Amino acid sequence: MRVLTVEDSAIVRKIIRRAGEALEMEVLEAENGEQGYDIIASLEGSLDLILLDWNMPGMSGLDLLKMIKKDGRYRHIPVMMVTTERHPEQIIKAVQAGAAHYMMKPFTIDELSKKMLECVGRGDGHEFREQLTNR
């Protein structure tokens, strides 16, 4: 399995790499949205999961999420937002844009690993959407 993390913090990328490698995933890294999009395009969407930070210099994670979900070549890739944005309105905005899951910082490695597995096992974030609907 191949996962891409788009995250401007080197420390958080290391944490995500640690979680991904423990799950025997190949972890690719991008420091910003533009670099992330280039990797997605160069791999022609051959990714099993994308983890996006929300607030990054330049293109935001939400902007990149919208680009991915508008593009038929990449739309199938589950995307999880990994962010400090925890206000319900922001979560709903991400889900409406097509996020399969949402990880709020701070998090434990176990929580992150669990959600990564849920994303690749399920793909469309069905249970997560149900949780939001039932709030």
Place this chain on the structure above:
Amino acid sequence: MNSENNLRTGDWALLCQALDEALRTMTGLELDWVTSPSAEVTRTTYAGMMVLAAERPSLLLIRASQSTARMIFSYMTGEEPDSLGDKELADGLCELVNMVAGDVKSKRTGTEAAFELTPPVSVQGDGLFFRGKTGTRVEQVAAADAELSLSMSLFVL
């Protein structure tokens, strides 16, 4: 809770809770904190800071010595402390300040005390001091453990 003082006091309590939670969740560290009345942040090596932009803006700063920063981010990443370089440690302090301020921002969104955040900035160097302009109010807590050099400060306009 409408007076500026009360709002700021409330923010400070939330920021302290958020720091405690971030460290406990990301590293497993459960720290005791002491209030430090000094308006001067003592000698430090790394600091992450961010402006809480509101009608009366404030500056949030988290600082650590090299050994403390290495320990914290080693716990976070699972990497050996000595393998973490200056850039990563400074970046880590930025991320920590981002998590702490982001947590409180979310709690304040939609209220009269809402604020925005600027991008976090890190500072790195030997023996850095941070001092507020005379008259600036400073809230400050420091890790109680004498072996740790870690503190959080809020400079309030």
